[in-house]
Amino acid sequence: MSESTATLPNSLQKPLNRFYEFLRSEKGLSLHTQRNYKQQLETMAEHLVSMGLEHWDQIDAAWVRQLASKGMRDGMKPSSIATRLSSLRSFFDFLILRGDLSANPAKGVSAPRKQRPLPKNLDVDEVGQLLEVDDDNDPLSIRDRAMMELMYGAGLRLAELVDINIKDIKVSAGEIRVVGKGDKERKVPFSGEAKEWVGRWLKHRADFANGDEKALFVSKQGVRISHRNVQKRMAEWGQKQGVASHISPHKLRHSFATHVLESSNNLRAVQELLGHENISTTQIYTHLDFQHLAQAYDQAHPRAKKKDNS
Structure with missing residues (x-):
């Protein structure tokens, strides 16, 4: 799986590195899951930088909802958006545990529902x-x-x-x-x-x-x-x-x-x-x-x- 090559500011990268270590040492997640979390979180971090933001505490629920909507516009499956939001929620829970964040802005945001297939009909x-x-x-x-x-x-x-x-x-x-x-x-x-x-x-x-x-x-x-x-x-x-x-x-x-x-x-x-x-x-x-x-x-x-x- 390709990894992000963009250089992130330390204010974003260091909390991520601490989270990755937490996943390895305390959560015991599989290597595949760790890589998936890393890919999702660094993609979101790059999106933050593109918006001129450099700190995780600058994210609010509106930004998270916007991220989910952008995923839909980009053609992501609802299940993929749900995975992205799940990784973000887990990361924010980790920051709250460390005292770096007071609330989880991704907690109340859900992935868009899978669209109901249109019923088939006869002409x-x-x-x-x-x-x-x-x-x-x-x-x-x-x-x-x-x-x-x-x-x-x-x-x-x-x-x-x-x-x-x-x-x-x-x-x-x-x-x-x-x-x-x-x-x-x-x-x-x-x-x-x-x-x-x-x-x-x-x-x-x-x-x-x-x-x-x-x-x-x-x-x-x-x-x-x-x-x-x-x-x-x-x-x-x-x-x-x-x-x-x-x-x-x-x-x-x-x-x-x-x-x-x-x-x-x-x-x-x-x-x-x-x-x-x-x-x-x-x-x-x-x-x-x-x-x-x-x-x-x-x-x-x-x-x-x-x-x-x-």
Whole structure:
């Protein structure tokens, strides 16, 4: 591993040297960990010098937060920033132990959280490829089509789909009563293809369901269909239709949210439809929508691409 070659002022270097000796003699840390601490701390010391600072007690919490932000801008991983902050906290604790510092400015500073990956979704053409199929009179295929149409048409969670009872759905009105996370109830509209296919499934349901079964969607055994069975059937359907993306209930829900937001630009409405308690949860779809807009811009705008000078 490369070591820093810059010469630091004694006011910065001497406390570091004492800390390195402390790590070797009293902490018993591995050579690898010692080198990592040294690399991190001397990089930060060089940053201090570049700002015209020459003493460790000139650092405050604002500077430490700025250091973490700079790491993000420079493309550091959150885990690497956390390591940098950890080494700084340990060093400051050592200075406090020696009486060279009264408080640890890095103590309350956390590394930026790892960004949540954006949910994958199907584009409109893929949804068409998945759902626009030749008429199939097989009752279980009708059930599967109804589940997918309802999931995409109403943006349901897998658990919400499985938990729907007959009494919860009004096909003619295009309305479902859904019990979501935290046992919170909401009414969700659906229409068009979902109404048609749920209606068709209801004509066959009695041939499968046990006499006292309340579930809207049942298995061949006549009981409420399981989460795993829904996932398996949807994945197999996607393969049969030749859709490149792996089909899952979550992907249909994400696709519903993305497509409704693209069409309406109404984040609050999407929040209500998805049953999100906080709009911050729904805002991840604004990033997806922006990706869609940015891609359209790059493809359509006459000055979006650099000219080929070759």
